[in-house]
Amino acid sequence: MKTRLSALAILAALAPLPALAHPHIFAEARLEVVADDTGAITELRNVWRFDELFSSSVMLDFDKNSDLKLDPDELAEVGKTVLESLAEYNYYTTITEDGKDIKVGKPDVIHADFKDGQLLMFFAVKPAEAMPLKGKMTFGVYDPSMYTAMDFAADTDMVTIGDKFSVCKQQVVRPDPDEVLAQNQSSLTDAFFNDPTGTDMSKMFATRLEVTC
Numbered sequence: 001m002k003t004r005l006s007a008l009a010i011l012a013a014l015a016p017l018p019a020l021a022h023p024h025i026f027a028e029a030r031l032e033v034v035a036d037d038t039g040a041i042t043e044l045r046n047v048w049r050f051d052e053l054f055s056s057s058v059m060l061d062f063d064k065n066s067d068l069k070l071d072p073d074e075l076a077e078v079g080k081t082v083l084e085s086l087a088e089y090n091y092y093t094t095i096t097e098d099g100k101d102i103k104v105g106k107p108d109v110i111h112a113d114f115k116d117g118q119l120l121m122f123f124a125v126k127p128a129e130a131m132p133l134k135g136k137m138t139f140g141v142y143d144p145s146m147y148t149a150m151d152f153a154a155d156t157d158m159v160t161i162g163d164k165f166s167v168c169k170q171q172v173v174r175p176d177p178d179e180v181l182a183q184n185q186s187s188l189t190d191a192f193f194n195d196p197t198g199t200d201m202s203k204m205f206a207t208r209l210e211v212t213c
Helices: 007-011 052-062 072-085 087-092 163-167 177-183 190-194 201-205
Strands: 025-035 041-050 093-097 100-102 111-115 118-125 136-141 148-151 158-161 169-173 208-212
Touching: 025 136, 025 208, 041 052, 041 093, 041 136, 052 072, 052 118, 072 087, 072 111, 072 118, 087 093, 158 208
Parallel strands: 025 148, 025 158
Antiparallel strands: 025 041, 041 118, 093 100, 093 136, 111 118, 136 208, 169 208
């Protein structure tokens, strides 16, 4: 019997080694940060579209009836696998409030689809604690293991939704790796350069949406 390695579990289950500390999976992402009429963050909506090579591996792993497509029940299994495997990675979501890290709750469901040879996933996460629109907040999506590259192709792929954001200043920040290294040289230890996956420093290189209210 063929040993089946869930392709989606690669996103979280592989223990990265120093030699693997660079992307092997690529995804185009969209992030929508939503605030309600009271001026509080209610959810972060995600859309991920994966590269064709990884998508093909998912097809092979989850196409149980070998009909060369993913049926609704097979797509549901993909979503269920990701729902469980990314929990320990905070669903690749990074939120800060005045420098404080904010966790997110487990999504109700992760929807999966397969179009034009690419796997897509749609889901929403909610901050694990109340987040009123005040101070400086940042929102981003990145893989701390650096195994998966999450790319926001355009600044318009990171947006806010809700009238209360009108009083806030917003900008998409795309850190320059050379500048990050230069500015943090004293705090980037040998451990980071030998195995950046073993630290939390990789988030400094991730694209983020900054909101100041």
